[in-house]
Amino acid sequence: MTADVWLPIAADEIDGLPGASASGLTYRFWDGGPDFPADPADCAFYVVPYMKGMETAIRPLTAMGSLRVVQTLSAGVDHVTPGLGDVPAGVALCNARGVHEASTAELALGLVLASLRGIPGFVRGQDREEWRAGFYPALADRSVLIVGYGSIGAAIEDRLAPFECARVMRVARSARTTERGPVHALGDLPALLPEADVVILSTPLAPDTHHLANAAFLARMKDGALLVNVARGPVVDTKALLAEVESRRITAALDVTDPEPLPAGHPLWHAPGVLISPHVGGSTSAFMPRAKRLIAEQVARFAAGEELRNVVLTT
Incomplete structure (x- = not known):
């Protein structure tokens, strides 16, 4: 008896997948198109198409009666969890831990440096042939607060290390101690926010982090602080963010927005002190080889009956 594996990347492009005849797996290519590649009822292992949105991600789930694994290619799983009420009990939901850390951390650091050092203004000045000399903020000797200290948050701190920050503070859902120092709980944010020159959001989206950076959160940030969102x-x-940046009290660098994509005419586009990138934290040359390695390893573990990596929850 065979089981279908739905892949958003053609199987012959992924080195290390178990052979179909030996494993009893049948590989089906589906990248989110209108037509399913086969009967969803036969799918046991579903790799969710990357960056195709919630509607696409959950569309086949209601018919996947044989499903045992859902594997995302994103660090977050909020685009999949709304559809899990329709899947059988015991389905493992796995995220893409290990795929996006380097790229997202690179962008987070790039947004920090570009915002502090005035790079967007230099680009506009070059377009107008204007020499915009002056003194600009540096990252050196600044205090940085990372909100969401999982694997991406730790990767961000890795890249902050050479920049001689005065202090790096860490926050996660629950407190713990690491080799680098303490990780504070979310409840400690009110005390930590006034101490940070740069606040970087890298937390998953969940009920307790929806609008985490609300009016009260932003009001606790010090005057002149920078908010970076790669979450x-x-x-x-x-x-609430618009109210703060339009008053020019704080600045922001956003790889993700609400709504997204940010529609034409939205006030964020031209808000003072706001730098926007179009949700490209993980969309780099590093993505595909790492995603392929993760898929191959996970499918091989599944075929061998071994424990899967990156299990976020089990239905």
């Missing part, structure tokens, strides 16, 4: 757009209350 999910709804982690920030857009209305």
Whole structure:
């Protein structure tokens, strides 16, 4: 008896997948198109198409009666969890831990440096042939607060290390101690926010982090501080953020927004002190080889009956 594996990348492009005849697996290519590659009822292992949105991600789930594994190619799983009520009990949901850390951390650091050092203004000045000399903020000797200290948050701190920050503070859902120092709980944010020159959001989107950066959170940030969001757009209350940046009290660098994609005419586009990138934290040359390695390893573990990596929850 065979089981179908739905892949958003053609099987012959992924080195290390178990052979179909030996494993009893049948590989089906589906990248989110309108037509399913086979009967969803036969799918046991579903790799969710990358960056195709929630509607696409959950569309086949209601018919996947034989499903045992859902593997995302993103660090977050909020685009999949709304559809899990329709799947059988015992399905493992796995995320893409190990795929996006380097790229997302690179962008987070790039947004910090570009915002502090005035790079967007230099680009506009070059377009106008204007020499915009002056003194600009540095990252050196600044205090940085990382909100969401999982694998991506730790990767961000890795890249901050050479920049001689005065202090790096860490926050996660629960407190713990690491080799680098303490990780504070979310409840400690009110005390930590006033101490940070740069606040970087890298937390998953969940009920307790939806609008985490609300009016009260933003009001606790010190004057002149920079907010960087490489998490999910709804982690920030857009209305509250607009009020703060339009007053020029704080600045922001956003790889994700709410709404997303940010529509033409939205006030965030031209808000003072706001730098926007179009959700490209993980969309780099590093993505595909790492995603393929993860898929091959996970499918091989599944075929061998071994424990899967990156299990976020089991239905």
